Amino acid sequence: MxxxxxxxxxxxxxxxxxxxxxxxxxxxxxxxxxxxxxxxxxxxxxxxxxxxxxxxxxxxxxxxxxxxxxxxxxxxxxRAGLYPDGRLWETLTLEATADGIMEAAVLMVYEHKMRPGEAFVEAWVDAQWAKVERAVGALNARWMSHLRGPLDMGQIAVGCALAYLDFRHDDRGWRKGNDALDDWFAVFAQRDSMVATRPH
The missing domain is CATH 3.40.30.10 (Glutaredoxin)
Incomplete structure (x- = not known):
């Protein structure tokens, strides 16, 4: 492959x-x-x-x-079981939430990189970040019991999404007011699979 x-x-x-x-x-x-x-x-x-x-x-x-x-x-x-039958819809929803964070964060990068100065739209960037903030807040408020459970694809997706925020948008401070999620990510980011795939 x-x-x-x-x-x-x-x-x-x-x-x-x-x-x-x-x-x-x-x-x-x-x-x-x-x-x-x-x-x-x-x-x-x-x-x-x-x-x-x-x-x-x-x-x-x-x-x-x-x-x-x-x-x-x-x-x-x-046959890894990262989409477990017993919590399939929660796992898929969590993965979709993480993907939404990544999509919004990538669009912010493109707006800065791809548009000339006069075409840059700050309100567009702010609107994308508002999506990120809502999603991160929802993860912190509603999803911590799932994130702390057995490894599944939802957790992997969230870990990658938060890592991308650190990589591209660290100055915006996603951690503020999201202490439980921050604590979870600090541990998850040390998994061998996360360390091995850090972008350079």
């Missing part, structure tokens, strides 16, 4: 953490691609017509894409 990836994408990191946790990393070749919303790399477009990463190229079928699809596939392949 080949994973079309980028070293700083939180969505790619989510897949890499799963690969580390399930012992499948050696079975996947990482193929790095530099792509932007304005200029889709050919190798990305050939694997995913939407032009986003990650995409997973498989020998036994067509490429699959979207990190949630890839993670579900790899979890099923390894």
């Amino acid at each position: 080949k994973l079309i990836s980028s070293g700083t994408s939180p969505f790619v990191r989510k897949v890499l953490v799963l690969l580390n946790e399930t012992g499948q990393l050696d079975e996947v070749e990482l193929v790095t691609a530099a792509t932007t919303p304005y200029d889709t790399a050919p190798k990305v477009a050939s694997a995913n017509p939407i032009g986003k990463i990650p995409a997973l190229i498989r020998a036994e079928g067509p490429a699959i894409y979207d990190s949630r699809v890839i993670c579900r596939y790899l979890d099923d392949r390894a």
Whole structure:
């Protein structure tokens, strides 16, 4: 298998953490691609017509894409149980919440990097951060018992989302007022799979 990836994408990191946790990393070749919303790399477009990463190229079928699809596939392949039947909908909702945080945070980066000065819209950036704040607050208020439970894909996704906030938006201080989540993340970030996948 080949994973079309980028070293700083939180969505790619989510897949890499799963690969580390399930012992499948050696079975996947990482193929790095530099792509932007304005200029889709050919190798990305050939694997995913939407032009986003990650995409997973498989020998036994067509490429699959979207990190949630890839993670579900790899979890099923390894029979790892990271989408447990007993709390499946909670796990999927938690993963979706984390993905929403990552999407908003990535859009903030693109707004700064891709638009010329006169086209930059500060209100757009602030609106994306408002989504992040609401989601992080919800995690802290409603999801701590789940996050403290047995490892699942929801936890992995949240860990990658919070790590991306530290990586790209540390100055905005997501930890303020979210002490329980901060404490949880301080421990989760030290997992071997998280340490091994830190962006450079």
